[in-house]
Amino acid sequence: MHLDPGHDWSVTPQEAIALQRTLAERVLLQPGPKHVRRVAGVDTGFADHGRTARAAVVMLSFPELAPLETRIALEPTPFPYIPGLLSFRELPVVLHALEKLSMLPDLVLCDGQGIAHPRRLGIAAHLGVVTGLPTIGVGKSRLIGDYREPGMEKGCVAPLMYANQRIGTVVRTRRAVRPLFISPGHRTDHGSAVAWTLACTGRYRLPEPIRMADRVASARRGSEKNAVP
DNA sequence: GCGACAG
DNA sequence: ATCTTGTCGC
Secondary structure, three states: OOOOOOOOOOOOOOHHHHHHHHHHHOOOOOOOOOOOOOEEEEEEEEEOOOOOEEEEEEEEOOOOOOOEEEEEEEEOOOOOOOOOOOHHHHHHHHHHHHHOOOOOOEEEEEOOOOOOOOOEEEEEEEHHHOOOOOEEEEEEOOOOOOOOOOOOOOOOOEEEEEOOEEEEEEEEOOOOOOOOOEEEEOOOHHHHHHHHHOOOOOOOOHHHHHHHHHHHHHOOOOOOOEOOO
């Protein structure tokens, strides 16, 4: 399958920022998909002192959360890590892993922020605008915003605020663990983002799609295979 | 100028 | 993100 890159990815940090301001206008905040049969998790890992980027996408069935397909892409890392510009470092290789899927997901959980970003275009929102797919940002830590510590029980939440606006939700996905920073990417909203995240979470802190993609992307040695039907 | 800063 | 073994806690 051929997936459109969406735009030129060979940009300078300054051009990337300008691009984010434009693309952010195309982000759609609306209730997420009504029915989900397939949910994908994406994550990126690095090797060779950061010179090689490895994106992993794992497709799971819903609500069983059983792995259906795993795809990987390896490429030279194209952009340095700059807070706020993470998508220009990880999305190029992520898109190549995504286009290897035999079927499109109904929803994508992405490692990193959605609209909880200085210009409202974190990696999950960027991925959604480029692919047109509904996406949710699942951050393991905070990029921007203020919040009150949510309760310690699983399911406890607290709004993530920035410039007097809600940009996400701090969610306790498991008892007494560090909370996750959930924010809408594209074609989802605060409520649906949190609901789908919890619906995809089992006995671990990370929702299954992200946890499985994480495992594959960070695989130390050569699991450079591509499982396909 | 100073502090913060997804992965 | 990555470098890295055992260890403390539920």
